[in-house]
Amino acid sequence: MSAATNPPGQFQFGVVGMGVMGASIALNIADRGFKVAAWDRHPEKIDAIHAKEGHPEMKGTGSLAEFVQMLERPRRILLMVTAGAPVDQMMDQLAPLLSPGDVLIDGGNSWFHDTQRREKAFREKGLHFIGMGVSGGEEGARHGPSLMPGGPKEAYAIIRPVVEAIAARAESGLCVTHVGPDGAGHFVKMVHNGIEYADMQLLAETYDVLRRGLGLTADGLADLFEKWNQGIAESFLLETTIKVLRKKDAETGKPLVDLVLDKAGQKGTGKWTVQVSLDLGIPVPSIASALDARNLSAMKDERVAASAKLPAPQLALTDEEKTNLASWAHDALYAARVVTYAQGLRLIQAASKEYNWNVSLAEMARIWRGGCIIRAKLLSPLREAFTQQPDLPNLVVSDAFAPVLTKLAPAWRRLVGTAARLGIPVPVFSSSLAYLDSYRSPELPQNLTQAQRDLFGAHTYQRRDKPEAGFVHSDWS
Numbered sequence: 160m161s162a163a164t165n166p167p168g169q170f171q172f173g174v175v176g177m178g179v180m181g182a183s184i185a186l187n188i189a190d191r192g193f194k195v196a197a198w199d200r201h202p203e204k205i206d207a208i209h210a211k212e213g214h215p216e217m218k219g220t221g222s223l224a225e226f227v228q229m230l231e232r233p234r235r236i237l238l239m240v241t242a243g244a245p246v247d248q249m250m251d252q253l254a255p256l257l258s259p260g261d262v263l264i265d266g267g268n269s270w271f272h273d274t275q276r277r278e279k280a281f282r283e284k285g286l287h288f289i290g291m292g293v294s295g296g297e298e299g300a301r302h303g304p305s306l307m308p309g310g311p312k313e314a315y316a317i318i319r320p321v322v323e324a325i326a327a328r329a330e331s332g333l334c335v336t337h338v339g340p341d342g343a344g345h346f347v348k349m350v351h352n353g354i355e356y357a358d359m360q361l362l363a364e365t366y367d368v369l370r371r372g373l374g375l376t377a378d379g380l381a382d383l384f385e386k387w388n389q390g391i392a393e394s395f396l397l398e399t400t401i402k403v404l405r406k407k408d409a410e411t412g413k414p415l416v417d418l419v420l421d422k423a424g425q426k427g428t429g430k431w432t433v434q435v436s437l438d439l440g441i442p443v444p445s446i447a448s449a450l451d452a453r454n455l456s457a458m459k460d461e462r463v464a465a466s467a468k469l470p471a472p473q474l475a476l477t478d479e480e481k482t483n484l485a486s487w488a489h490d491a492l493y494a495a496r497v498v499t500y501a502q503g504l505r506l507i508q509a510a511s512k513e514y515n516w517n518v519s520l521a522e523m524a525r526i527w528r529g530g531c532i533i534r535a536k537l538l539s540p541l542r543e544a545f546t547q548q549p550d551l552p553n554l555v556v557s558d559a560f561a562p563v564l565t566k567l568a569p570a571w572r573r574l575v576g577t578a579a580r581l582g583i584p585v586p587v588f589s590s591s592l593a594y595l596d597s598y599r600s601p602e603l604p605q606n607l608t609q610a611q612r613d614l615f616g617a618h619t620y621q622r623r624d625k626p627e628a629g630f631v632h633s634d635w636s
Contacts, residue, residue: 170196170218170229172321173236175249177204177219180293181239183300184266184325189216191324198226227256234261235318237291242267250277250288259285262314266293268428271342271349275514278310278341287314290341292348294531295327303327305531306335307351307523309344309516327530331542334526339516346435346510347523353432353446354503355396355533356425357587360449361495362400364585365488368578372476372484377404377414383485392493394535423453432506439509444590445499452586471582480577483570487577490570495591497537497564501554502594504545521545555598564595610635 174185177199186208189195197205197219205219220226227234234257238249246265253263263281265274265288274290281288292307293300306326308315315337326335338344369375375383381404388397406415429450436443455462476484504520511518524542528534544557551557555564575592578585597603612618619630 167228168231170194171231171235172196173198173226173230173234174239175199175226175236175253176239177201177208178239179297180266180300181237182208183297184237184239184293184304185217186214187301187303187325188321189214191321192216193321193324194218196220196226196229198223223252224256227253232258232261233287233317234258235264235321236262237264237266239266242269243273246273246277250281254281254284254286257286260287260317262287262289262317264289264291264308264318265345266291268292268348268352268426269345270431271346274309274342274345282311287311287317289314289318290343290345291322292338292344292351294348294351294527294533296532299327299530303334303530305526305529305534307338307344307347307526308335309338309340309342309347311340312337326526329525329529329534331525331528331539334528334530336519336522336526338523339511339518340514341516342514343511343516343518346514346516347507347518349428349431349435350503350507351527351531351533352428353443353506354499356429356432356449356453357445357499357591358394358396358496358533358535360452360587361492361499361591362396363452364578364588365492366400366404368574368583368585369485369488371583372577372581373481377416381405387489387492391536392489392496394496394537395532396535420459421456422459423456425450425453429453432503435510436506439506439513441502441506441509442594443502443506444594445495445502445587448586448590452584472580474581476577476581480573483573484577487570487574490567491574491588493537494564494567494571494595495588496535497560498555498591498595499587500537500541501560504541505553519545519549520551521549553598555595568592568595 171193172188173196174181175198177197185195185197193216195217197217199205202219202221220229238246240246240249246267246269263286269290278288287310289308289310293304295304304327306322308322322335323333326333338347366380369380381401384397384401388401403416404414408415408418429446433443433447433450507518507523508520521542524538524545528538540559541554544554544559545551554560571592575585575588609620613620613632614635617632619632621630622628
């Protein structure tokens with residue numbers, strides 16, 4: 160496309176990368192009245208978008224230099240490319256073409272330490288860099304995502320009119336906010352995805368227990384979940400689960416979900432969340448168990464072989480279990496989801512302190528209320544809990560949730576116990592319950608663990624009866 164067709168400085172926003180997410184968000188921006196310049200290393204992608212959408216506010220070019228010149232200053236450019244090396248490569252190509260004060264936004268799922276490094280490198284060049292989490296998938300990107308931008312406040316002020324225009328809208332307001340400096344936005348998005356892993360696994364475990372335990376069909380489960388989605392368990396992921404269960408295979412007429420191989424993939428954000436939790440010393444067992452569940456699912460051939468040598472218990476439900484299992488599952492789902500969110504938010508809280516980000520957990524709950532994958536009804540009382548007490552150490556002890564967890568815990572225990580008796584794995588239900596029980600326990604058996612460490616490694620310990628003595632070592636022989 161020639162410079163005559165695309166005069167310099169006439170476009171208000173640029174998008175690099177016309178894959179599914181890039182094209183969707185570019186069209187969303189254009190829908191809001193902004194003139195959008197588009198670039199992709201495969202120009203035919205832009206042609207395909209125009210052929211399908213024909214949006215008058217969006218123009219493409221095959222020249223990166225022309226693309227930059229098309230934009231008004233300060234330039235605002237969103238990268239929607241694969242995380243990792245491709246981001247660095249695009250930054251290297253764009254940096255010489257940009258001017259001081261221009262803003263480059265990385266909208267992918269980048270590792271937050273990479274974002275910190277990139278922000279520093281651009282700052283030293285007089286350029287702005289923002290790492291922005293984008294949640295909501297293709298549909299959200301096209302019609303209203305939840306956006307989590309992190310970077311300099313002055314850079315956010317430059318992009319704010321655009322991101323506020325395209326963000327999802329909920330009863331709590333626009334689903335976008337300035338999360339904090341450098342890598343804060345991408346960190347929050349990473350933890351969001353970790354919570355998503357656990358929430359999806361909880362729904363899978365609920366499905367499995369009720370399918371195997373009560374013999375419910377896909378349609379029967381969908382009917383039940385539709386009732387649940389009218390109450391406290393309401394969430395986008397439960398809504399999508401209902402859609403999955405309702406879908407029939409065109410060829411066989413069977414529920415399509417029954418024909419899907421039980422092997423789940425992952426793209427890395429769940430793993431990163433668990434890795435960072437270890438680095439910061441913040442336990443996230445629900446997320447770790449969900450990650451393990453996906454890894455175990457990938458071992459399909461081994462699982463099939465093991466089933467022949469390790470038979471499941473041949474037990475039937477009691478009459479009480481038949482009557483109450485679905486109710487127990489409902490209560491357990493809500494309680495375990497609260498505990499999962501509590502772990503993720505505690506991790507954000509710790510990282511915010513470690514990196515001086517000053518992330519508002521109440522704001523994170525607010526912007527997650529619409530557009531994003533983990534949006535759920537419980538985010539409203541969650542937001543209120545952190546609004547009333549911003550330094551709340553853990554969601555589970557808040558006035559909003561502690562009584563609820565206490566009330567629902569008996570049903571949760573019955574669900575986990577019944578599943579264990581029948582040999583049905585419920586790793587996230589179980590680990591979430593163990594987390595709650597550990598957190599509420601004034602005494603844990605790690606006195607024995609520390610004594611063992613001192614015996615074989617002279618790692619020392621503290622005496623509960625003599626705290627003033629500090630760390631001491633004993634001869635255990």
